Structure formats: C-alpha cells, structure tokens
Amino acid sequence: KSGFVAIIGRPNVGKSTLMNQVIGQKIAIMSDKPQTTRNKIHGVYTADNMQIVFLDTPGIHKRQSKLGDFMNMTALNTLREVEAVLFLVDAADGMGGGDRFIAEQLKDVKTPVILVLNKIDQIEPEALLPLIEQYSKLHEFAEIVPISAKLGNNVNTLLDQVKKYL
Ligand code: GDP
Ligand code: MG
Numbered sequence: 778k779s780g781f782v783a784i785i786g787r788p789n790v791g792k793s794t795l796m797n798q799v800i801g802q803k804i805a806i807m808s809d810k811p812q813t814t815r816n817k818i819h820g821v822y823t824a825d826n827m828q829i830v831f832l833d834t835p836g837i838h839k840r841q842s843k844l845g846d847f848m849n850m851t852a853l854n855t856l857r858e859v860e861a862v863l864f865l866v867d868a869a870d871g872m873g874g875g876d877r878f879i880a881e882q883l884k885d886v887k888t889p890v891i892l893v894l895n896k897i898d899q900i901e902p903e904a905l906l907p908l909i910e911q912y913s914k915l916h917e918f919a920e921i922v923p924i925s926a927k928l929g930n931n932v933n934t935l936l937d938q939v940k941k942y943l
C-alpha cells in the first residue's frame with residue numbers, strides 16, 4: 778500500500794516534530810517558510826510493504842493577501858487529492874481561532890481527516906476527554922488520536938490509523 782498524507786495545523790503544533798518522529802531522522806525541518814513553498818514533500822515513511830508520503834501543506838492556516846488566497850486554494854486542492862489529512866492541534870494550548878479557521882476550510886473537503894491531539898505529555902489525563910468533545914464540534918473527524926510527537930507516545934497507533942485509509 779502507498780499513499781499521500783497531508784499534515785496541517787497552525788504553526789508550532791508539532792508538525793515537523795511528528796515527521797521527524799515518523800521518519801526517524803532529522804530531515805523534516807528543511808525549509809519551513811509558510812506561504813512560500815507549496816506542498817513540499819517532507820518525508821517518505823516505508824515499512825511493511827507500505828509507503829506513506831508526508832506532505833506539509835503550508836498556506837492553509839491563515840487568510841492573508843491575494844497570494845495567500847491562492848496558496849489557500851492550492852492547499853485545499855492538495856487536501857482533496859490525498860488519502861488522509863492529519864490535522865494536528867496543540868492539546869496543551871487548547872482550541873483556538875487558528876484551529877477553527879482550519880476546520881472551517883475543511884468543510885468542503887471529503888478526504889478523511891484524522892484529528893491528532895499533540896503534546897499530551899503536557900496535559901493532565903483528565904483534560905483529554907473535554908478536549909476531544911470540544912474539537913469534535915469543529916468537524917466530523919474520521920479518527921481522533923492523542924500523541925506526543927516529541928516523546929513518540931502513541932505515534933505507532935497513529936500510523937495504524939493512517940494505514941486504514943491508504
Ligand atoms: P510546527 O511549526 O508545527 O512544525 O511545530 P514544531 O514541530 O516545530 O514544534 C514546535 C515546538 O513544539 C517545538 O519546540 C517542539 O519541540 C515542541 N513540540 C512538538 N511536539 C511536542 C510534544 O509532543 N510535546 C512537547 N512537550 N513539545 C512538543
Ligand atoms: Mg514545521
């Protein structure tokens with residue numbers, strides 16, 4: 778199996794950290810300028826006769842100039858072409874306007890979206906369920922997976938969930 782997976786989320790939620798954790802090397806950082814690169818392939822994960830191509834999708838997270846609008850359209854089209862979208866959020870920060878803006882744009886995208894609650898190493902276990910309930914109101918997520926990209930907690934579970942959609 779092989780497929781393309783797009784990673785979206787506002788800045789600093791841990792997109793590069795997750796890719797580093799999955800790919801297992803420090804290659805995901807590269808150029809990370811939002812709005813200037815389009816659909817950069819950040820890494821390819823290969824295991825068990827399966828390949829996942831991770832795309833960082835810049836330009837989805839804020840409305841800016843005319844160029845910004847164009848980038849948003851490009852980003853949206855990318856989201857329509859991939860097998861699954863990983864929507865990363867910062868569980869420690871909680872839900873914010875940036876998350877809502879992204880969710881709004883996902884309204885017209887039929888691709889399965891997996892909500893990834895990152896940085897769970899920074900929250901109390903009791904805080905998880907309320908967060909899930911809150912985010913569930915934003916979009917009908919195909920899956921919801923709490924992880925710590927930094928520590929690697931539950932990242933294998935996330936990959937198992939992704940594989941279901943390839
Ligand atoms: P990006 O902008 O979405 O690519 O975010 P980065 O991957 O650059 O991460 C932003 C910051 O969050 C960095 O300082 C990371 O070390 C930190 N970070 C990422 N994932 C985790 C996590 O699971 N737990 C904690 N505590 N910090 C994290
Ligand atoms: Mg990054």
